[in-house]
Amino acid sequence: MEVNSSPRIINLSGSLNVERAAALKTELAEALAGDDKLLLGFSAAEELDLPCLQVIIAAKKSAEATGKELHFMGSLPRGIAKRLAACGFLRDSSDQADGLESSLTGF
Amino acid sequence: MPKKILIVDDSAAIRQSISFILAQEGYETMEATDGLEAFNMLGSIDSLDLIITDVNMPNLDGIGFIRKARELPKFKFTPILVLTTESQGSKMNEGKEAGATGWIVKPFNSDKLLGIVKKVAG
Amino acid sequence: MSNPMDKFKATFREEAFELLSHLEDGLLELESQPLNGELINAAFRAIHTVKGSAAMFGYDSVSKFAHEMETALDLCRNGTLSITKEFIGLALKGRDQLRQLMEFEGVIPDDIAIEGASLLQRFKDFAAKAKPKEASAVAVSVVAEKSPGAEGETRATEAPLAEAQLELSYRISFKPSKGIFKNGTRVLNLVEELSNLGRADIIPHLELVPPLEALDPECCYAWWEAILTTAAGENAIKDIFIFVEELSELKIETLRGELGGKAKPLGEILIDRGDVSRDDVREALGSQRKLGEVLVENKLVSRPQVESALVEQEHLKKVQERVDSGTNSIRVASDKLDALVDLVGELVTLQARLAQTSIDISDASLASISEQFERLISQLRDNTMSIRMLPIGSTFNKFRRVVRDLSLELGKEAELVTEGADTELDKTVIEKLGDPLVHIIRNSVDHGIESPDARVRAGKPRAGVIKLAARHSGAYVLIQVSDDGKGLDREAIRAKAIERGLIFPNQEIADQELYNIIFEPGFSTAKAVTSVSGRGVGMDVVKREIDSLGGTAQLTTKPGAGMTVTLKIPLTLAIIEGLLVRIAGEFFVVPLSTVDGCIEIRNDQLGALGERRIINYRDELVPYIRLRGFFACGNSETGGKDEAEPEIEQIVIASAQEYRVGLVVDQVIGDYQIVIKPLGRMYRDVDGVSGATILGDGTVALILDVNRLALVVQRESGLKAAAGGA
Numbered sequence: 001m002e003v004n005s006s007p008r009i010i011n012l013s014g015s016l017n018v019e020r021a022a023a024l025k026t027e028l029a030e031a032l033a034g035d036d037k038l039l040l041g042f043s044a045a046e047e048l049d050l051p052c053l054q055v056i057i058a059a060k061k062s063a064e065a066t067g068k069e070l071h072f073m074g075s076l077p078r079g080i081a082k083r084l085a086a087c088g089f090l091r092d093s094s095d096q097a098d099g100l101e102s103s104l105t106g107f
Numbered sequence: 108m109p110k111k112i113l114i115v116d117d118s119a120a121i122r123q124s125i126s127f128i129l130a131q132e133g134y135e136t137m138e139a140t141d142g143l144e145a146f147n148m149l150g151s152i153d154s155l156d157l158i159i160t161d162v163n164m165p166n167l168d169g170i171g172f173i174r175k176a177r178e179l180p181k182f183k184f185t186p187i188l189v190l191t192t193e194s195q196g197s198k199m200n201e202g203k204e205a206g207a208t209g210w211i212v213k214p215f216n217s218d219k220l221l222g223i224v225k226k227v228a229g
Numbered sequence: 230m231s232n233p234m235d236k237f238k239a240t241f242r243e244e245a246f247e248l249l250s251h252l253e254d255g256l257l258e259l260e261s262q263p264l265n266g267e268l269i270n271a272a273f274r275a276i277h278t279v280k281g282s283a284a285m286f287g288y289d290s291v292s293k294f295a296h297e298m299e300t301a302l303d304l305c306r307n308g309t310l311s312i313t314k315e316f317i318g319l320a321l322k323g324r325d326q327l328r329q330l331m332e333f334e335g336v337i338p339d340d341i342a343i344e345g346a347s348l349l350q351r352f353k354d355f356a357a358k359a360k361p362k363e364a365s366a367v368a369v370s371v372v373a374e375k376s377p378g379a380e381g382e383t384r385a386t387e388a389p390l391a392e393a394q395l396e397l398s399y400r401i402s403f404k405p406s407k408g409i410f411k412n413g414t415r416v417l418n419l420v421e422e423l424s425n426l427g428r429a430d431i432i433p434h435l436e437l438v439p440p441l442e443a444l445d446p447e448c449c450y451a452w453w454e455a456i457l458t459t460a461a462g463e464n465a466i467k468d469i470f471i472f473v474e475e476l477s478e479l480k481i482e483t484l485r486g487e488l489g490g491k492a493k494p495l496g497e498i499l500i501d502r503g504d505v506s507r508d509d510v511r512e513a514l515g516s517q518r519k520l521g522e523v524l525v526e527n528k529l530v531s532r533p534q535v536e537s538a539l540v541e542q543e544h545l546k547k548v549q550e551r552v553d554s555g556t557n558s559i560r561v562a563s564d565k566l567d568a569l570v571d572l573v574g575e576l577v578t579l580q581a582r583l584a585q586t587s588i589d590i591s592d593a594s595l596a597s598i599s600e601q602f603e604r605l606i607s608q609l610r611d612n613t614m615s616i617r618m619l620p621i622g623s624t625f626n627k628f629r630r631v632v633r634d635l636s637l638e639l640g641k642e643a644e645l646v647t648e649g650a651d652t653e654l655d656k657t658v659i660e661k662l663g664d665p666l667v668h669i670i671r672n673s674v675d676h677g678i679e680s681p682d683a684r685v686r687a688g689k690p691r692a693g694v695i696k697l698a699a700r701h702s703g704a705y706v707l708i709q710v711s712d713d714g715k716g717l718d719r720e721a722i723r724a725k726a727i728e729r730g731l732i733f734p735n736q737e738i739a740d741q742e743l744y745n746i747i748f749e750p751g752f753s754t755a756k757a758v759t760s761v762s763g764r765g766v767g768m769d770v771v772k773r774e775i776d777s778l779g780g781t782a783q784l785t786t787k788p789g790a791g792m793t794v795t796l797k798i799p800l801t802l803a804i805i806e807g808l809l810v811r812i813a814g815e816f817f818v819v820p821l822s823t824v825d826g827c828i829e830i831r832n833d834q835l836g837a838l839g840e841r842r843i844i845n846y847r848d849e850l851v852p853y854i855r856l857r858g859f860f861a862c863g864n865s866e867t868g869g870k871d872e873a874e875p876e877i878e879q880i881v882i883a884s885a886q887e888y889r890v891g892l893v894v895d896q897v898i899g900d901y902q903i904v905i906k907p908l909g910r911m912y913r914d915v916d917g918v919s920g921a922t923i924l925g926d927g928t929v930a931l932i933l934d935v936n937r938l939a940l941v942v943q944r945e946s947g948l949k950a951a952a953g954g955a
Contacts (some may be wrong), residue, residue, distance in 0.1 A: 017184075018184040018410050019154070019184060021447065022447070022578040027443060029441050029442070049415060049417060050410075050417050053451075054444065054446070054450055055421055055441070055444065058438050058441040058444040061438065062442065065440055078690070083417055086425065086431065087424070087431055087433060088420075088422040088431030088453065090755070104435065136429075179877075184410055184413055185413050186413035187412075187413055203412070206411070208472060209415035209471070209472030216308050216309065217311055219308065221264065221311070225264070226422060227413070227414070227415065227472070228415075229415055229417075229418045
């Protein structure tokens with residue numbers, strides 16, 4: 001019986017590059033172990049490369065498998081949105097994180 | 108934040124012309140004259156966005172430098188470009204085996220250089 | 230006009246202007262992608278074509294000027310010089326100059342000639358820069374000589390932009406190896422590069438990404454499929470992946486479009502891709518459901534496979550459409566089109582008379598002919614209207630230029646992003662929209678976007694973004710211009726509005742309404758008159774133009790976060806559906822797109838003539854106006870009546886912007902297709918009327934300007950606050 005249902009917010013910042021991937025995996029795994037609802041924000045991120053993106057997708061898969069919730073919120077910085085769109089991760093030209101989320105859930 | 112690029116070559120002309128072209132595009136560049144000097148520099152650098160290195164150099168050649176750089180956790184995934192004159196030469200394969208990301212064939216013009224730099228370092 | 234060459238001259242001019250306008254688009258695009266070889270090639274080709282044909286048709290000055298531009302562009306094309314912002318600026322000026330030269334045959338005015346000479350010199354100077362660069366290339370090749378025997382002239386020096394101009398479609402699959410990160414490869418860079426090579430649909434595959442517990446963060450799981458249409462050639466695609474040849478699985482297949490332009494069926498595509506066998510498809514087609522679903526259900530293909538195939542189908546369809554529209558179209562002078570529309574308009578009017586006559590005569594065979602006639606005419610009308618429809622994107626590039634030039638002039642940084650460029654709108658509407666949009670965009674750059682430093686202080690990126698978006702909404706097109714600037718200053722507007730006597734000092738006014746005061750004549754909050762938007766005209770000009778198109782303009786803002794101007798424009802101006810009503814023996818038309826509904830009311834329940842009252846319509850208080858009084862029909866002021874007021878009157882509920890308004894009329898007659906005719910001079914100043922039309926029996930009906938009427942009612946009913954909830 002969980003009483004606390006307010007989501008835990010994680011604002012990702014800096015370069016989410018390959019060097020960060022391992023640390024991000026640990027961070028998200030711990031967060032998922034402790035909370036039922038996670039909100040990921042990207043607005044302070046400078047870069048989002050494939051390794052970290054894979055970690056985030058994996059976390060979303062884990063959350064779904066265990067009945068927890070992981071959602072994206074806020075806007076994506078322009079540079080990131082542009083790259084993600086070019087790589088097919090953002091279907092419409094939105095620069096909102098939930099646009100990324102809905103595109104990703106299709107895969 | 109400007110991207111940081113280390114250029115390693117024993118020819119000052121090459122080093123400086125690459126550095127000039129990159130600096131014009133807003134990259135921050137550092138230079139080393141051979142593999143050993145470059146490797147020693149790595150100790151005091153936190154991170155790099157790209158390393159461009161020649162192959163034939165005194166003291167420590169490019170291939171050896173790449174191998175040693177890849178052993179440092181900080182530079183495990185750093186993009187590394189090899190400057191080469193042979194497009195299909197054995198050096199290219201050696202470089203790749205050592206952990207290089209790609210190569211630049213000499214001679215090149217600024218567009219070609221910038222195109223490749225952008226491709227690997229984004 | 231006896232010289233037959235004159236005819237071709239006109240064609241040449243038309244062609245040249247078009248090429249120059251493409252050139253402008255291309256140069257602007259090139260500015261953001263200076264390494265895009267395809268764009269450089271396209272710009273080069275455009276100039277080359279203009280140069281060649283200009284000489285043939287005696288435009289020597291054009292040809293000469295184009296030659297210098299071509300030389301400079303050629304140096305960029307072969308990589309000797311790089312494309313800089315300055316060069317783009319110069320090239321754009323050159324393009325403008327060419328346009329000017331095209332305008333004047335033979336005799337060139339002095340000022341243009343002088344400008345031309347100085348531009349020519351600048352192109353020559355630019356081209357001359359190629360020499361010192363060669364010196365640095367020498368420095369490089371000195372080293373190349375250090376390792377003799379090396380074949381320096383290889384892949385790297387080849388121009389990757391082959392001569393190939395033919396566009397081909399490719400199906401590409403790119404599977405990076407698991408360890409690809411370990412040599413420093415940034416996989417997304419490669420995919421992005423691929424998508425920039427042409428028109429691309431990129432399909433990422435993330436099925437292999439495991440749940441978090443099982444994930445190795447240094448391992449690559451994602452892979453991609455892409456459908457790409459490009460003129461760059463297969464080698465250019467391979468070149469992108471040249472560094473990862475051994476670290477990935479790359480498959481490139483050339484796709485052939487079907488002859489006859491028909492889209493390939495999904496089943497064929499799946500077979501072609503090797504996802505499924507022909508027999509399985511045949512069997513699945515036997516059931517009556519969607520092929521993709523059946524195949525997925527029977528586990529013959531996976532859902533992602535079907536989705537990729539669908540993307541491929543869609544992509545090829547679009548490519549085919551582009552090819553078709555390129556080959557199967559003809560050019561028609563637009564005045565011929567206007568004449569056609571006029572004729573169709575006459576036909577619609579005449580048809581109304583025919584219908585009326587056939588009812589009067591009540592002859593069965595005539596009625597049947599009239600009905601068929603009506604159907605055909607309505608199809609003819611729709612077809613004619615669709616010919617006049619143009620994608621609004623054709624004007625977008627002009628705006629990009631406006632933003633570029635103006636932000637440079639003001640020392641600001643701003644970028645225009647557009648959305649919905651393929652939204653279609655009547656040609657005349659598009660033409661009339663140009664000026665108001667330029668004004669709104671200039672206003673955004675001038676007043677909205679802050680200086681780069683101020684933006685940085687406010688925690689925004691240095692460059693502001695102005696977004697121009699268009700989309701359909703019923704019989705309207707919505708066009709939005711939004712910026713991420715500082716937004717409107719509520720207090721400044723309020724102060725100004727009071728100063729100008731537009732509101733009372735103590736008047737309570739909703740924010741929304743206050744902001745829209747900006748559209749009132751004579752309103753301008755700019756403290757100093759800048760050279761840009763303060764030229765004595767304000768947003769009221771915009772408002773007037775939009776009104777004349779039968780549209781509305783609205784402004785919303787968030788302090789510190791920017792503002793948005795929304796224009797709602799009817800799709801077409803010439804022929805609309807209207808609701809015909811009668812007041813005191815005279816006919817009026819309410820545009821059907823504004824009508825919400827009709828209700829009846831007893832005459833004695835209405836307020837006295839001229840008074841504005843309220844009625845309850847679907848739980849909403851709607852103010853109404855008695856048009857009999859408003860237009861003084863039947864000379865009601867003196868009490869005389871041409872036609873008595875009926876006991877039961879009708880209220881037409883119409884909506885304008887966010888308001889609803891009731892229009893009291895004697896009788897609602899019904900739907901009518903009406904051809905809008907401009908009002909004669911006598912009627913031009915009549916409030917509440919926007920145009921006229923001719924009915925079937927030849928009588929004239931006035932078209933009501935619902936926006937205007939709503940405003941009058943709202944203003945005078947003092948019900949503004951209540952209507953806010955409407």
